[in-house]
Amino acid sequence: MKHVNRAVPKVDARAIVTGKPIYTDDLAPKDCLIVKVLRSPHAHALIRHVKKDAALKVPGIEAIFTFEDCPDKRFTLAGQTYPEPSPYDRLILDQRVRFVGDPVAIVAGETEAAVQKALKLLRVDYGVLEPVLDFRKALDNTILVHPEENWRSLCPVGADNHRNLCAQGCEAEGDVEQVLAECDYVVDQIYHTKANQQSMMENFCAYSYVDTYDRLTVVSSTQVPFHARRILAHALDIPKAKVRVVKPRIGGGFGAKQTAVMEMYPAFVTWKTRKPAKMVFTREESLTASSPRHEMEMHVRVGADKSGRIRAIALHTLSNTGAFGEHGPTTVGLSGHKSIPLYGKLDAFSFTYDVVYTNTMAAGAYRGYGATQGIFAVESAVNELAEKMEMDPTVLREKNMVKEGQIMPAYYHETATSCALDRCMARAKEMIGWDEKYPCRDMGNGKVRGVGVAMAMQGSGIANVDTGSVTIKVNDDGFYSLMIGASDMGTGCDTILAQMACDCLDCEMENIIVSGVDTDVSPYDCGSYASSTTYVTGMAVVKACEELRDKILRRGAAKLGCSMEEVEFDGNSITCLATKKSVTMKDLANESLCGNEDALEVTAAHSSPNSPPPFMVGIAEVEVDRETGKIEPVDYVAVVDCGTVINPSLARVQTEGGIAQGIGMALYEDVVYSAKGKDYSNSLMQYRIPTRLDLGNVRVDFESSYEEQGPFGAKSIGEIVINTPSPAIASAVHHAVGGYYRELPITPEKVYWETR
């Protein structure tokens, strides 16, 4: 392999590092109407009337829309394959507002100043209602978040809007109560993770215009262009054929942009006015009216026998989907499906869940997608179990971790076809010096350093659902166009997919061009989420290239007057092994542009019947100040089994970035609401993501298994890497100074009070 498993620089690197105008807001036409929304100050209210005459008189104001102007057909903003598991509970604007920040009116005008002025002049008569803010009290509350008759759930996810229920379910194997009763050691605890903001550096933004063919074009910073096309058609109640979505470079997503958070506002303005329109969220909007991680409360019971075999895990997850149900029914599943199967010797497990509506900001998809929450709970409980048994937590895991070849009953009975979790553990312990450092070292200055460990898994795409397709075509002189529908959001999929194509076609990176996504011309791809691109779309690249090779060979053979079996293609020329005659790819390509009836072009699609999990081990070393409770991350080692590493530098940075976000979740990041439901975490001052001073050192290594079903043996990497820091750090702090940290983030105050 010449390109796969090499640190090839990203194909868009030069434009990125020289600051070229490649992002949505850089590309927007200068005459776009500026679009903003008026947001509700109440967590729950019915709008009686919006008085807009004064606002409409502001010079430069083009239009003001309220709920009366919007279609009354509900839809979801979740970027999922149709029919979406997320309930259809949204309107562009609704008479009922359901969280502080819910849009009340859309204002479009020529300048930002005019729009700001008009927003201030709008007068809204609200019938203020009691909100339901505590997700523990939401189920069967008399206050309903979605009492409306036209609320719909398309999939059997156990949803019931008259119970504030977005989803409900249970799975079990064996008699978990019986097995737990037989266990010598049982940990029975409740863990709580908060909402977290993806906080990608580029805020949500999109612009729209009507094109030559009277169609709506929306250029958006989105991870899901094809889903966004469907969502916009649903929202505006227009035919899908009327919508085109284009994705330029994206300034980060991490799942935030797997929900079409705001495309509908400029799109609606454009469709109504026929004028180009643009909306760029402020950071405050991106933090208060977006799509953060689902807050979850998880009740874990885990039991082991005297020998240290973990025999049963029972998990109940309560998830807060907020005002709308985007990704509610699906994220919760991962809290169990990606945590319980880490343990391969269970006699029984049970996994039950409720997902509830509240009058807080709607949740969405964030890297890890429920697995992060479930792994914090289960891995924390296993760490507590190890302590109860007076056993080294790495040893307890070594005895119980899932091994290659095992069937995972809690993971849809899939087999762990590739798993190097044992090697990840051994390598991580070696890297950190576990045996010397566990459980803690007193530094003699009032500070103690502790270490903590956690394991994690994720999936590689959604089995039987996720679909990736690519088109590869031969152009003049034999250069290739690789057209993909997957959204590179900085992760580098444009690059790694081209690397794969290079090895399939024996060519150099310069010989392949990759295009961004345009739903009018790109082959269909469900989008970049669920850790699917490398594994699913990567396999589509392999398939397409194989078919194209066949076409090239067939054409070459015809040209050389020999059979398909006699010709060979080395990337540069096609040679007949019998006659030694050859034709260059350049000539073959150029001839295919003249008098040709068979396009040198292939489109291939791929979907996988299963979703092979990547695995990893993370070990944290933290230093805790006994007096103040201040926690300083010192060192973090992460060893990942993502199958074959397609691009070592990009995979390493994915891992480092995921660990950093995980450390943020563990120690700093918190979405805090007032008693009336106002989100206080409305700026990067209040919602503090880690700076480069807040992380300590992060070290990464890979222990690769080989996944037969993946392209070149690869699995996924993007999401798993955020899952270990929270449980590993919680345990490290516990080892350092004591106390239990079952609610995130672990702040100095919590440590102070836990250790008093």
Next chain:
Amino acid sequence: MELHFILNGKPADALIKADTILLDLLREKGCYSVKRGCDTSGCGLCTVLINGVPSLSCSVLAARVEGKQVTTLEGMEREAAVFGEFLTAEGAEQCGYCTPGLIMNILAMEKELNHPSEEEVKEYLAGNLCRCSGYMGQMRAIMKYLNRAEGGDDSEACQ
């Protein structure tokens, strides 16, 4: 009001309002490398040089650059590309949205600090947020970049 300043080495004029923010003016002038990432002067994405000093253009009134030299990444493309080679070798540019502001500060740091340690680099760049990379790859790139001359040839990065 009328504004006269030097933008990336060339004289520039603009008709501005009293409350025009420098960031918005620069983007209006086609300097799209200047990004807005927050509303609270806390992300570093909009960093430009005013008379050679790194400044947050989101927090400077355009009127304050009257007669001054303003430099954006567009004016330092060659220097940016040299550091950029180191950054992309690590795969640490990722989404790239924070990159222009970061590079402006790194180039300023290079002039200001003599052989900074990793700790000094972290302090200097603490105001440049990045959500993709976790900063480690950036640090590897920065240290290799700063030490490039000592490794022998200045043009090593371009090979």
